[in-house]
Every structure is written in structure tokens, then in C-alpha cells.
């Protein structure tokens with residue numbers, strides 16, 4: 001959960017107008033803060049390198065990607081192709097070296113640490129391969145955590161966390177610790193946590209990667225339900241059988257993004 005704490009966002013310059021936007025009451029649905037009908041994700045000419053100057057290693061090259069409201073997109077690629085690097089940028093956990101990223105219409109490069117954390121908290125729900133649950137907190141406390149950062153009052157946090165857990169079929173496990181849950185159940189807690197702030201975007205990096213096939217299928221059914229109810233989902237995976245659950249599929253190879261037609265001629 002360290003990734004989601006307010007202090008862990010990368011540092012940027014300030015921009016007063018955008019700061020005003022992101023300091024709206026955090027309990028308002030994220031969609032109210034963004035322009036209607038603008039894409040949830042708009043990446044233009046995104047490049048990412050690690051390291052500085054002559055030692056810089058380019059990882060992502062000239063990525064253009066648009067994700068509309070209500071889309072369910074899978075990004076598929078082999079190990080080391082840049083999937084998590086891209087996810088970290090889309091999730092505002094890292095910043096691009098160059099290019100423009102508009103998240104629900106907001107240029108993230110204009111935000112400082114606090115602005116980014118607020119935007120992330122209100123706009124994005126994360127699901128990771130290894131669940132990232134706090135081991136000493138119950139399912140309910142884990143789900144309530146984003147609401148704590150979001151300034152939601154305690155009694156409302158408890159009610160909403162229970163509801164979210166009921167929604168993923170864990171109404172009878174609210175007081176269980178992660179160690180008392182199966183992998184599939186842990187991932188459902190993580191999904192409940194991801195959705196509890198009603199984010200504009202559900203961002204999942206290998207959500208079934210640590211699960212057996214049957215539990216993975218159950219998680220995919222849950223994603224399908226969320227998609228049917230209007231959620232925007234970006235899911236990263238290296239498994240074709242998982243990617244096929246999405247409505248649109250793009251491929252990443254050596255840090256470049258391709259459509260299915262384009263990828264045919266590209267070597268693995």
C-alpha cells in the first residue's frame with residue numbers, strides 16, 4: 001500500500017488552476033471533477049527512460065493511447081516489454097520523460113505531489129498481481145483505507161467498505177485478515193478497495209498472475225460485471241486467455257504500442 005500513500009507521488013511543478021480543480025471535496029464522484037465525455041486516459045508521444053544523460057536507458061517509445069469512458073482495454077506484452085512502466089505512468093505513480101498525459105482531462109505534468117495524490121485517490125483504483133493488502137488489517141480496514149486518505153468520515157467508511165465487500169461476494173469475510181483468505185479472495189478485497197472511491201479508471205497489472213485458473217476466471221467475471229456497470233478498465237497481462245476478456249486489445253513490444261493488425265509482423 002506504500003504506493004498509494006499521499007507522500008509517495010513523484011515531484012512536479014505547480015499550477016494554480018489545476019490545483020483548484022483537484023482540491024474540490026474528495027467525496028464528490030470523480031466524474032464531476034472532469035470534463036464530460038473527455039477520454040479517461042489520453043497519452044500523446046509518451047517516452048520513458050530510466051537514468052540520466054548518456055546513461056539513460058529508453059524503455060517506452062512514442063506511446064499514443066486513448067481510453068474512452070466505459071472502455072475495457074487489455075494491454076498485452078511479454079516480460080520486460082514495459083507493461084508495468086506504462087501502468088505506473090497511467091496510474092500517476094511515475095512520470096513520463098516526455099510527452100503529454102491527460103487523465104480525465106487534467107494534464108498530470110502540471111500537478112505537484114499533493115495534487116497528484118489527490119487526483120490518483122479520486123480517479124484511479126489499482127489492482128496489483130500480489131494484492132498489496134496491509135497484512136495486519138482486516139478486509140474491511142483494507143477496503144476503507146482509500147476513504148481514510150480521501151477524508152471520508154469513519155462511520156461512512158465502515159458502511160461503504162462493508163458494501164464494497166458484499167459486492168465482491170465477501171460479506172461474510174469482512175473481519176478476516178489477508179492471511180485468513182485465499183488468493184482469489186485477497187484479490188476480491190483488492191478489487192473492493194480499488195472500487196470503493198468510485199474511480200474513473202480501474203487499473204490492473206496482472207490481476208490474475210498469482211491465481212490458479214479457476215480463481216482467475218472468477219476475477220475476470222468480476223471485471224466483466226464492473227465493465228457492464230460502466231467502469232473503465234485498463235488491464236495489463238501477458239496471458240492471451242486473460243486479455244481476451246477485454247473488449248479491446250493492444251500490444252506492447254520493446255516499449256512500443258501496436259494494434260493487433262500491426263503486431264503481426266513484429267518479432268516477439
Ligand SMILES: Nc1ncnc2c1ncn2[C@@H]1O[C@H](COP(=O)(O)OP(=O)(O)OP(=O)(O)O)[C@@H](O)[C@H]1O
Pocket residue numbers: 050051057059077078079080081082083084085086238
Ligand atoms: N526503475 C528502473 N530502473 C531501470 N530500469 C527499469 C526500472 N524499472 C523497469 N526497468 C526496465 O524497464 C524494462 C521494462 O520493465 P517493466 O517492469 O515495465 O516490464 P513488464 O513488461 O512489466 O515485465 P513483467 O511482465 O516481467 O512484469 C525492463 O527492461 C526493466 O529492466
Ligand SMILES: [Mg+2]
Pocket residue numbers: 083084085
Ligand atoms: Mg510488470
